[in-house]
Amino acid sequence: MNVNWLQEVEKRKQHIIQDTQEFLRINSVLDETTATETQPFGAGISKALLHMLNKGKEHQFYVKNIDGYAGVVEMGEGAESVGILCHIDVVPTGDGWVSAPFAAEIRENKIFARGAIDNKGPTMAAFWAMEIVKELQLPLHKRVRMILGTDEESNWRCVEHYFKHEEMPTLGFAPDADFPIIHAEKGITDVSFNWNNHEENDYSELTLISFQSGERFNMVPDKAVVSINGEEKQLVEMATKFNLYLQKNQHNGQVEQTGDLLHLIYEGVAAHGSTPENGLNAGVYLTKFLTQFVFQNSANAFLNFIVEHSDQQGNTLGIALSDDVSGPLTVNLGLMQFKDKGEAQVGLNIRYPVTASFDDCFNRLNKKALEQQAIFTIHDHMEPNYVEKEHPLIQTLQSVYKRQTGEEPTLLAIGGGTYARSLSTGVAFGPMFPGREDVAHKKNEFIDIDDLFRMTALYAEAIYELAKDA
Ligand SMILES: [Zn+2]
Structure with missing residues (x-):
């Protein structure tokens, strides 16, 4: 024909x-x-x-x-x-x-x-x-x-x-x-790690009151905001260090201090969750700055978890899978939230290679959650x-x-x-x-x-x- x-x-x-x-x-x-x-x-x-x-x-x-x-x-x-x-x-x-x-x-x-x-x-x-x-x-x-x-x-x-x-x-x-x-x-899934540690005693000099970055699993957060309580003098020092950190990274941000309360804002660059490498994750950058200080236990654990698992291939989560057809798995840290006294969430948008199995990913993430004493939830999943x-x-x-x-x-x-x-x-x-x-x-x-x-x-x-x- x-x-x-x-x-x-x-x-x-x-x-x-x-x-x-x-x-x-x-x-x-x-x-x-x-x-x-x-x-x-x-x-x-x-x-x-x-x-x-x-x-x-x-x-x-x-x-x-x-x-x-x-x-x-x-x-x-x-x-x-x-x-x-x-x-x-x-x-x-x-x-x-x-x-x-x-x-x-x-x-x-x-x-x-x-x-x-x-x-x-x-x-x-x-x-x-x-x-x-x-x-x-x-x-x-x-x-x-x-x-x-x-x-x-x-x-x-x-x-x-x-x-x-x-x-x-x-x-x-x-x-x-x-x-x-x-x-x-690729297969696409939104998952979260949640913690609910209400601490009775808190002897740390600095208290993380709240941390908020990201609104959606599948976007790289372009903004992160933290509120910290502490001694005024200590907060002034922290604000100075923060400005230096911004300068060093050549990024933008803001500092507001009123007495014993400090707010820091970090500005990143948004990108789609399928290409986290094209963005600049404000939450991760702010967290990396904060881990040099000591806060209450639940806050330290939250911040350390983010820094430790901020690589975009899922190496430390134990899910760094890859295949020839669709390339490496990607992880986007889309949601990072910490509310007073230890209520915390880290939400991830994960895109796994077409030949990988979701059950395999799930088992590895679940194991990670057990190690971290976190509640692990799958919010959404689409097969490859x-x-x-x-x-x-x-x-x-x-x-x-x-x-x-x-x-x-x-x-x-x-x-x-x-x-x-x-x-x-x-x-x-x-x-x-x-x-x-x-x-x-x-x-x-x-x-x-x-x-x-x-x-x-x-x-x-x-x-x-x-x-x-x-
Ligand atoms: Zn269409």
Whole structure:
């Protein structure tokens, strides 16, 4: 079968642009205030979902509304299916847009709108890819099933609901990350060590009243604040040392002292939890300064624990695992809290290699918690996503990508999580081409119209190649 896929896309370019603009003009931000039983994520998302289902019906696809949580647009027959997992919800717009975020204005061959690249533009690309394969009347032996998620940007309640009630595609892709292909995503878990040591007697000269750094497991804290009680003279000395420490590190911070109370603030640099090496952990830096002093026992233990376990590979936690596919495990100390009289928490965001076992990690961390007399809690866990490079899904997508772009279809491994994780055999395939500016979640989000066509052509051929054989 010799099809010029890009040419087929260009024949339909007016429709594709129009449909994309029309879809982008629906404000599909999560809105709990208008949520009902039939529209669990609010009126806007419901409108966008019904819009896609109606469009599917118009184009003679089989459509199904999964209780307002998700939608299905499907074609073909067969026991097996190729899944295309998209999402129609968008993040809030924020300020500073040149044209209104739901105007979908075209400037310089780009469509500007919230959701243009994440993920409504690519959803429309995949929809038209299905349409092209259908119009060409190519013989298929698998069904092609587009799954429309509605809560990707928040809690993934859409896919949770969908997979409880509907089939898992045999294999598939999610056009919600990067080209060429992301085939390995590390396992991600949020865990905490907690202590609750109420001390009756405290003979230390300095008392750590509170320590606070970080708000989320998966961010490098950019600020740390400590309050210390002690003799005024001693605190003055400490403040001087703190200023020298800041100077030495060439970092910013603040000192406030009133009598026997001292507040120190350390300023770091935020980064995503999957790349702690790109940030500057304010909590860890402040802790390293504080461990030269002696506080009450529970505070000393808290501070020492942080310093001892601040390496980002998990060496001292005993979990420094690594594999060739996805690289080393990473640890982000995202939360560090100490409240008066020994209530303490250290929260970690851990991303472990795709071939490592979570049970193994868990056992090692649990052992560490026992040693430290801490309460160990798992707050969240997502298994790794990994499809081996020999798998037909990968082989097919690679050859399609190489044929159409002429570029090397490099397989990517990441520490982040993409929507493809929800599929049992699925990878992220686009929509961002290598070297493009990442505008998802930012003001003036856009999709380049040539890229829109290129991805439509890639998706069309991928759909055909994946679905043609039984
Ligand atoms: Zn997305």
